[in-house]
Each structure stands twice: as C-alpha cells, then as structure tokens.
Amino acid sequence: MPGLTTIFHHLQRQLFPALTAELGTLSALDQQFCEVIALTDLGRFTRRYEWCGNGCPPCPRTWLAHAFIAKHVYQFPTTSALMDALKSRPLLRQLCGWESPGEIPSEATFSRAFAEFADDQLPQQIHEHMVKTHAGPKLVGHVSRDATAIEAPERPAAKPTPPVPAVPRKRGRPKQGEVRPPTPPKRLELQPGRPLADNLADLPVGCDVGCKRNSKGHQESWIGYKLHLDTVDGDFPVSAILTSASVHDSQVAIPLAQLTAQRVTSLYDLMDSAYDAPQIHAFSRHLGHVPIIDHNPRGGEKLLFAPAQAQRFKERSASERVNSLLKERYGGRWVRVRGAAKVMCHLMFGLVALTATALFARLC
DSSP states (O other), X not given: OOOHHHHHHHIIIIIHHHHHHHHOOOOHHHXXXXXXXXXXXXXXXXXXXXXXXXXXXXXXXXXXXXXXXXXXXXXXXXXXXXXXXXXXXXXHXXXXXXXXXXXXXXXXXXXXXXXXXXXXXXXXXXXXXXXXXXXXXXXXXXXXXXXXXXXXXXXXXXXXXXXXXXXXXOOSOOOTTOOOOOOOOOHHHHGGGXXXXXXXXXXXXXXXXXXXXXXXXXXXXXXXEEEEEEEETTTEEEEEEEEETTSOGGGGHHHHHHHHHTTOEEEEEEEOGGGOOHHHHHHHHHTTOEEEEOOOOTTSOOOOOOHHHHHHHGGGHHHHHHHHHHHHHSSTTOOOOOSHHHHHHHHHHHHHHHHHHHHHHTTO
C-alpha cells in the first residue's frame, strides 16, 4: 500500500478535482469521507463476501461498509437516517457505490451485513491494518491509556452467583500452627504470565452497570460497556478493547499493552491513578517502556511527579481528546445495537474514521 503522503497528494491533486468535475462541488465532509475510504483498503478485507455464483447476487459488502463508515463521518445517528440520506443525496450515494436510489438495499440487508461485519470483526481488522501500515514503522513517543463509559440500550445481564466454598474461610489472623488454603490469585496477578488471547478471553464483556467518580467528585453510573483505548501522539487510537461497564480500568492495562506492542514501538506509558499497581509498572518496564503513572495514595500521602515526568504526563490529554471526539463526533453516544460484538463493531467504524482523519491531519 502506498505511503500516507503519496495517498494525500493523490487525493488533493487527482481524485478531488476529478470528482468535482464529475459530481459537483465536494463539501468538507465529502472530502473527509474520501480520505477515510482511501486509507481503509477495504478490498483486502471484503473479498470473503464476494458472490460465489449460487443464488441471487447479494448487495456488494464493500458498498455497505462504505455506508457504515459514512454513517460516522456524516454523523447519522441511525441506519434509517443513513438510508434516507443515501436516497436523497446523489453525491453521497455515488461515493458509496450506488448510482440510483432504487439500488439502495433494505434496512434488513443493512442489518444482516452489520451482523456479518460484527461476527468477522471487520472494522477491527481494518483499524489494525491502518495502524500497522501508517504508524507501525515509526517510533511512538507516548501511549496514553484510558477508558470511557459506553451507554447501551439493553438490560444488564444477571451476574453469576459466586460458588460457595466447601470450607468457609475464617476471618482474622490464623492461630499458631494453623494452615489455611492459599487465596486464589487475582486477574491482575495472572495477566503478566499469560498470552494476549488468554487475557482477552478472561475479561467480562456482558452488559452491566458501571460506576465511577467524575472530576467533581460525584458518583456516576451507567448501563452498558466500557471502551479501553491506547492513544498515541497525534491524537489517534492504536488499540481498543471493549469490556463490561463494571470492569476496573487496571484489569485491562496489561492486555492493552500487549495489543499495542504488536502494532507500534513506543517509549512511555502514561496512565492515571486507576492504573497504579505494581504489576502494571513491572509489565511496562518488561516491554522496555518507561511507565509514568499518577500515584494513588489509597489513604496515604500523595507522591508527586518529578518535574520532567510531570511535563511528559501532560501528553496524556490526548486520550481525553480522543474519548471526547469519539463520543461527540464519531458515534460513541449513538449506540443503537445490542450485544458486545455489535457494540464494538459500531464503535470501531467510528474509530476507523477518527484514526484516518487524525493521520491526514498530521500532513496538513
């Protein structure tokens, strides 16, 4: 795939003038949509959906993938709003692939295609390829790690009843000579010694209730999920993991670090006080990184950063900007699907658009 600068110059000097001559004036959103599509390399990932010659030819899945990306670029909150725009706006319709309004498939076809993309993790594959191609060969300075609440229109799943131990554990200190069974290790203690696949499989992904303290010190709760992101310099995300809303941020730090290490080479890991745990510090150093994590006093004395660390920690604002952009501009607040796979698919189409836009913004 050609480099980012080559694609940028091709769009500015050849594609945009040609589209303007054939279709009319392109708006800023039209140009942004073309830029995102140019970086997705969808043909590489949609060959599996090509018609095999049996039965009625299906609607091309590449065009449907274009439409789902357009849903986030043009900020359509629902699929029905997207379909109305495709039927009433010839320029957008032709950019996606359809010539006439009669060719737009039904909403049921959009729903089936979205379910296929969610099962195959299509937007996750597109995003991974985009990051590895355009950010992987470069050295990344800072990785900012954070999580954000994702509200979903579904009912929280019932939590399983914890097993009752055969021998109840006694409270207090053991008596002299008394031997008690060891306490089972916690998830954070097991993660450093396990591969990424095992760590991901161990994370809960069902819809439930999450709770956190906001910047003003008040408790907030929501029903849905939690999206954990690694963001690098330039305000674009390189890794994402979706979990249940009740999962603590620290339990996803090591899997995120493993996932990010497969995609980019970085120097510093920036995290807030929720990630202040010895296992996370040690794993970051194990990867050859320098952890800069805000100290959690846990009722004790607050330890401050050294001046140089405090200056670097300011770069962590990139994660806050990306979380805000995802929610306000790329569909993070418009979740209308149910189930972790579909919710993640919806969010990842937004992250694909956000990442491509951030990559091109670095050239302007």
